Amino acid sequence: MTEAPNESSTDRGHLNFIEQIVEDDIASGKHRGRVHTRFPPEPNGYLHIGHAKSICLNFGLADKYGGKTNLRFDDTNPVTEDTEYVDSIKNDVRWLGFDWENELYASDYFEQLYQFAEALILKGLAYVDDSTSEEIAAQKGTPTEPGRLSIYRDRSVDENLDFFRRMRAGEYPDGAKVLRVKVDMASPNMQLRDPIIYRIKHAHHHRTGNTWCIYPMYDFAHGQSDSIEQITHSLCTLEFVPHRPLYDWFIEQLNIFPSRQYEFARLNLTYTVMSKRKLKKLVEEGHVTGWDDPRMPTIAGIRRRGYTPASIRDFCDRIGVARRDNLIDVGLLEFCIREELNKTTPRVMAVLDEKPLKLVITNYDEGREEIMRIENNPEDASSGERDVPFSRDVYIERDDFMEVPPKKFFRLFPGGMVRLKGAYIIKCDEVIKDETGEITELRCSYIPESRSGSDTSGINVKGTIHWVSVPHAVEAEVRLYDRLFSVENPAADERDFQELLNPTSLEVVRAFVEPALVDASRSGSLTNVQFMRKGYFILDADSTPERPVFNRTVTLKDAWAKEQNKGEVKKG
RNA sequence: AGCCCGAUAGUAUAAGGGUAGUACGACAGAUUUUGGUUCUGUUUGUGGAGGUUCGAAUCCUUCUCGGGCUACCA
Numbered sequence: 001m002t003e004a005p006n007e008s009s010t011d012r013g014h015l016n017f018i019e020q021i022v023e024d025d026i027a028s029g030k031h032r033g034r035v036h037t038r039f040p041p042e043p044n045g046y047l048h049i050g051h052a053k054s055i056c057l058n059f060g061l062a063d064k065y066g067g068k069t070n071l072r073f074d075d076t077n078p079v080t081e082d083t084e085y086v087d088s089i090k091n092d093v094r095w096l097g098f099d100w101e102n103e104l105y106a107s108d109y110f111e112q113l114y115q116f117a118e119a120l121i122l123k124g125l126a127y128v129d130d131s132t133s134e135e136i137a138a139q140k141g142t143p144t145e146p147g148r149l150s151i152y153r154d155r156s157v158d159e160n161l162d163f164f165r166r167m168r169a170g171e172y173p174d175g176a177k178v179l180r181v182k183v184d185m186a187s188p189n190m191q192l193r194d195p196i197i198y199r200i201k202h203a204h205h206h207r208t209g210n211t212w213c214i215y216p217m218y219d220f221a222h223g224q225s226d227s228i229e230q231i232t233h234s235l236c237t238l239e240f241v242p243h244r245p246l247y248d249w250f251i252e253q254l255n256i257f258p259s260r261q262y263e264f265a266r267l268n269l270t271y272t273v274m275s276k277r278k279l280k281k282l283v284e285e286g287h288v289t290g291w292d293d294p295r296m297p298t299i300a301g302i303r304r305r306g307y308t309p310a311s312i313r314d315f316c317d318r319i320g321v322a323r324r325d326n327l328i329d330v331g332l333l334e335f336c337i338r339e340e341l342n343k344t345t346p347r348v349m350a351v352l353d354e355k356p357l358k359l360v361i362t363n364y365d366e367g368r369e370e371i372m373r374i375e376n377n378p379e380d381a382s383s384g385e386r387d388v389p390f391s392r393d394v395y396i397e398r399d400d401f402m403e404v405p406p407k408k409f410f411r412l413f414p415g416g417m418v419r420l421k422g423a424y425i426i427k428c429d430e431v432i433k434d435e436t437g438e439i440t441e442l443r444c445s446y447i448p449e450s451r452s453g454s455d456t457s458g459i460n461v462k463g464t465i466h467w468v469s470v471p472h473a474v475e476a477e478v479r480l481y482d483r484l485f486s487v488e489n490p491a492a493d494e495r496d497f498q499e500l501l502n503p504t505s506l507e508v509v510r511a512f513v514e515p516a517l518v519d520a521s522r523s524g525s526l527t528n529v530q531f532m533r534k535g536y537f538i539l540d541a542d543s544t545p546e547r548p549v550f551n552r553t554v555t556l557k558d559a560w561a562k563e564q565n566k567g568e569v570k571k572g
Numbered sequence: 573a574g575c576c577c578g579a580u581a582g583u584a585u586a587a588g589g590g591u592a593g594u595a596c597g598a599c600a601g602a603u604u605u606u607g608g609u610u611c612u613g614u615u616u617g618u619g620g621a622g623g624u625u626c627g628a629a630u631c632c633u634u635c636u637c638g639g640g641c642u643a644c645c646a
Contacts, residue, residue, distance in 0.1 A: 013594075014586050042646055077645065133644055143574045143642060178644055188575040190642045199644035218646050241577060242641050263577085265639095270583085276646095318595065320585045322578095325639055329583050332596055342609060379609065410607075419605055452605065464605045533606045560607040 016321040018057070018262055022065055022233060035067030036232045039093065039100070040222065042074045043085035043206070045276045046291045047092045047299045049312070049333075050267040056316035057264070058235055059098040070229055071100035075107045076221045078205035086206070092299040097309045102229075106221045107207045109228055113216045114168065116224055116254050117179060117198055121160045125253060126181045126197065127153055128163035133175065139185070140193050146186035147193045153182065167200055170213045174200050179214075183249060191242045192249075195219055223247040226259035234259050237266040238323065267319065268327045271483035271502075272297045273491050287501060288484070294551050295484040295505050305481060306528055306538030306553030311337040327489055334554045341528055341536045341553070346376040346383060346520075349421065349466040350513040350531040350550075352478050356395035358470065359442045361426060364392045369469075372452065374422035386516045390423050393470035395512050400465045401442060403431060408563065410462035412442070418463040421532060425450035425461055466532045473512035477549045479540065480507040511550070521548050528553065 015023065026033045037058040041051065062069040071093060075081045093100070106113075120126035129136065129152045141147035155163075167177055179198035187193055197220035202213045223246075226234045234247075241263050251258055268274060273282075274297060282288050282296070291298050294305035302312065315336040319328050370390045376383040396412070405413040412418045417427045430443040450457040486502040487493050493500055513531075520526035521539050528538050535555040543549045 012586095016585085020588090040646095044646085074646065080645075136644080137642085140642060145574090147642095175644065190575085193642085196644055201644080215644095217644075222646085238577070239640060240646090242575085265578090318584080320595095322585070324578050324584095326584065329596070332584075335596060338608090347606075347608095378604095378606085408607090421605065423605095425605095455605090461605085463607080466606075530606085530608085533608070556606075556608050558607070563607080 012317065017323070018061065018233070018235065018264065018321055019064070021262060022061060025232070026065065031232045034232055035062055035065040036069070036101075036230060037062050037067065037235060038070040038072050038104075038226065038229060038231050040072045040074045040225075040236075041089050042077070042080075043082060043089060044077070044080040045085060045280070047089055048274060048279065049269060049297045049299070049302060049315075050274045051092075052096060052299060052312050053267040053316050053319065053321075054235065054237075055093055055096055055098060056313055057321055059100075060317075061233065061235075067232075068101035069098070070102045070104050070231070072102075072104040072106065072225060072229070074218065074222060074225075075105050075205070075207065076216050076218060078201060078203040078215060081206055083206045088300065092303075095299065095303060095309055096312060104225075104229065105207055106216075106225050107205060109221070109225055110208060110212055110216070112228060113221060113224055114214075116250075117164065117216070117220070118161065119254060120181060120197075121157060121164060121179075123253065124157055124182075126160065126164075126179055127155050128160050128167070128177050129153075129180050129196075130177050136178070136180075136196070140190065141185070143188065143190065149185055150180070150194065153194070164198075167198070167214050168212075170202070172200055174202055176200060183246070189242050189245060191219070191246050195246065219243055219246050220250065223250050223259065223261070224254070224256065226261075227251055227254075227257040230257050231259045234261045236261060236263055238263045239266075263323065264321050265323055265325055268325070268489070268491070269297060269333070270327060270330045270488045271485045271490070272330065273485070275491070278491070278497075281497065282484075285497075287497070294479070294481050304538075304540065304551065306536060306551055307333075307337050308340055308528070311340045314340070330483065337536070337554055338557070341530065343379050344377075345528045345530045345536060346386075347374075347378075347530045347532050348386075348514055348517045349388070349468055350476070350478070350511050350517070350534065350537075351395040351397055351466070351468050351473075352480070352509050352511045352531070352534060353395075353398050354510050355398065356468075356512060357398050357401055357439065357442060359394050359396050359426070359444055359467070361392050361394075361444050361446045362429070363445045366392055368392065370423075372422045374452075388422060388514055388516065389469050389472040390420075391469045391471055394420065394467040395470055395473060396420075396442075396465055396467050398439075401428070401439070403439070411465055412463070417459065417461045418465050419450070419452075419461050420467045421464050422452045423467070424448070424452070425455075425457060425459055466534075468512045468514050472515050474515055474518045475547065476511045476513050476518075477547055478509050478511040478537070478552065479549065480509060480552045481505065482507075513548070518548060530556075 039058045059069045129150050139148045178196045180194045180196050183192040185193045198214050201215050244261050247261050292300035292304050315333050372388045372390050373385045374388050375385050400411045412428050419425045424446040426444040426446045428444050432441040434440050447457045482505050484505045485500050487500050490500045530536050536553040537550040540549040540551045
């Protein structure tokens with residue numbers, strides 16, 4: 001039932017606590033072994049990686065145990081919800097590789113929920129309350145003191161029925177009345193102190209239009225929706241634990257299908273925030289360019305960053321599911337995408353530098369050109385080779401040359417030798433500088449017998465660097481993304497957002513790329529690529545035919561940078 | 573403060589009374605025409621105190637610490 005079953009989840013070797021519950025239920029014959037889950041987003045925002053965890057869990061569970069998963073929009077608050085979000089959510093779930101059994105809406109059940117409410121009134125378990133919200137809040141009491149009974153609590157069944165019907169009929173303005181259930185105003189669980197189950201909102205609903213002016217609260221909609229859909233295992237995050245007694249209470253009082261709720265800990269990721277409110281703030285205050293900014297933890301952002309659905313599913317599988325609070329190292333997400341992209345992406349050379357270093361090969365004839373055949377992916381023999389033009393002048397990274405090299409630097413330096421990837425070994429003969437002392441050019445000589453693939457020179461060099469032929473180079477824009485925040489857990493930090501943001505989360509640089517890349521991008525066949533020795537990149541929608549734009553998904557692991565950092569630490 | 577939930581290497585996650593494992597990370601080495609990949613090895617853990625038991629990460633008590641709840645949001 002899903003397009004992309006997560007194979008690894010079945011051979012993980014152990015069960016998470018929810019799988020354990022499901023297996024126990026199957027073993028005991030509960031629901032005759034049937035497994036039916038649901039993913040229940042509220043259509044009032046964009047999905048993020050935390051939702052991906054829930055999606056993978058719900059769909060993955062059904063997948064593993066031969067069950068089904070509904071996509072159900074929890075659309076009980078018309079003032080915050082919109083079809084725009086419905087569409088983006090459906091798109092994101094599909095992109096992640098999942099296909100739902102039924103597309104449903106809590107609003108599909110408004111009439112049924114209304115009838116449930118009348119049934120509770122008839123049982124003497126619900127009453128219409130004219131108190132203001134302030135009064136109701138005051139009545140609630142505190143965790144240490146019991147609440148007080150509302151003066152409207154003992155209205156007669158007839159009176160309640162009449163008022164409730166008139167609420168539905170639109171006789172009262174917003175806030176004039178609510179419907180509450182009589183549970184227990186003295187309960188130590190605040191959720192049980194006569195919660196409101198219906199409120200008046202004269203608002204247009206994205207699906208039911210103006211049919212309704214009263215809307216059920218979450219607690220009165222969610223569990224019953226699960227029940228109506230005969231959901232066997234209703235999974236949600238830990239903050240709903242105190243709601244579970246209410247969930248069960250409604251099911252019992254209404255005598256409907258006994259769905260059961262199980263809670264797991266939500267995902268937290270280092271160097272980012274996950275709350276809708278904070279993400280919205282990032283967008284609204286212009287810290288990012290939008291919900292799909294590649295630095296955002298939204299599915300849309302991650303997708304634009306170049307992450308793949310499989311890598312996210314793998315990530316969700318690796319982080320596990322439990323009930324303790326957690327803060328997952330974003331490095332694990334990066335590991336997952338690197339692991340996949342290493343196997344699948346074509347390699348290509350690009351020099352990412354505002355001012356790349358020009359290297360002139362003095363003993364290579366002016367005007368001469370050669371086509372080098374370079375393998376596309378050493379991890380994938382079937383990926384073939386591509387043509388890479390070579391000439392007398394090539395660009396290299398400024399970082400790949402040092403006039404005074406430190407120990408263990410095996411790139412280029414005066415008098416030193418390196419191999420130009422897929423081409424020749426060269427030697428640096430001379431460093432040319434301008435009047436300010438900046439290096440403008442390197443004059444080198446090449447070893448003709450060292451041509452890649454037919455090297456008879458017998459020379460062994462320590463370093464291989466990438467390059468792009470100057471006359472063939474194509475200019476591109478490259479967006480180097482890094483973590484959005486400079487602190488591990490911004491949500492727990494007291495300081496203002498502003499101070500926590502990583503000032504270098506985006507660096508835009510000019511790049512010179514080999515021509516094969518541009519042909520591929522024009523033909524639309526290019527998705528993720530590896531810029532050799534730099535990282536994984538993806539073509540961005542901002543590209544134009546004249547100027548391709550690439551987003552950096554993630555860097556390659558960089559042992560040399562680590563080595564240098566060690567030095568820094570020692571010095572500093 | 574009351575109630576609820578939780579606590580296993582740096583980060584996650586297993587072990588369901590019987591050898592504390594796995595992944596990522598870190599560290600070291602080998603291989604490498606990507607300082608990538610791959611391979612090998614090493615390191616680090618049951619929050620504290622009692623109790624039950626032949627035997628406790630697991631069961632009990634208690635303490636400590638972390639989180640949640642007191643919306644006409646979900």
